[in-house]
Amino acid sequence: HSIRRLSRRIPGSDLADLDRNVEGEKPIEGNHRRPPVCLEFQVGGRDVDFSALKETLLSATSEMGVDIAFQKDDLFRRNRRLIAFDMDSTLIQAEVIDELARKAGVGDEVSKITESAMRGEIDFNESFRRRVGLLKGLSAEFLQGIYENLPVTEGAPHLIKVLKSMGYKTVILSGGFTFFAEQLRKRLGMDYMFANELVMADGHVTGEVREPIVNGQRKAALLGEIAEKEGVRKEQVIAVGDGANDLPMLGMAGLGIAFRAKPLVRKEADQAISNTGLDSILYLLGYRYEDFPA
Missing domain, CATH: 3.40.50.1000 (HAD superfamily/HAD-like)
Structure with missing residues (x-):
């Protein structure tokens, strides 16, 4: 298995944190002349609870502001x-439908339908049809203007x-x-x-x-x-x-x-x-x- 630590930069303090989680392992990739985006560790051994290890690593992602991927190394990687x-x-x-609704002045109505669907009061298809119904009358030029501003x-x-x-x-x-x-x-x-x-x-x-x-x-x-x-x-x-x-x-x-x-x-x-x-x-x-x- 491999563990990949993804972030915009990797301070030394974070490496110490990872070392404490994966004792005895060391990164096999990393260019220390510039801040790396990914560090990779190979892990293995007998009687390892990989599910528990994955859970431990993922629990740190929010606190550290990083992404940690735990993967099996196989033929398909x-x-x-x-x-x-x-x-x-x-x-x-x-979310395009929200952008359309907001610019068309029906944002609140669309949100109410979305919330009703999330509560299970109507299914996705019906909620979608109702939301589209509120977009009646929008011009192709209006739609194009929305597209050109989508990030x-x-x-x-x-x-x-x-x-x-x-x-x-x-x-x-x-x-x-x-x-x-x-x-x-x-x-x-x-x-x-x-x-x-x-x-x-x-x-x-x-x-x-x-x-x-x-x-x-x-x-x-x-x-x-x-x-x-x-x-x-x-x-x-x-x-x-x-x-x-x-x-x-x-x-x-x-x-x-x-x-x-x-x-x-x-x-x-x-x-x-x-x-x-x-x-x-x-x-x-x-x-x-x-x-x-x-």
């Missing part, structure tokens, strides 16, 4: 071939560029809207995009969405279909997301990564990244800083 991302709050640092997540363009250079297929699987996701796919040079399509008439949103709705189960099903089409094994699939509706695809992937996610998602996912950019995922795949093209 550097042999992944397909990666899928949620869009909202993952590839971009915004792309730190490290996303670099990550996609590196993965594409290594032959990965890259996918957006979003519960958001195709209007935004397709433009982002083209901007980042990604291969596939699936999201919800707003029905438009005369250049304006009708308040309807085309079926089927891309919810959590649909994301997982689509990811399986893409993997089959590309001839990729489940173990070679990576999924990255932040919300509860990403859990199905995170669970079906060989490596599920919670990115700046809700507590439940961080707990359930194979790995969690909360303090660094998206391109730190490359370290989880066994690559070093020196391996990354500029």
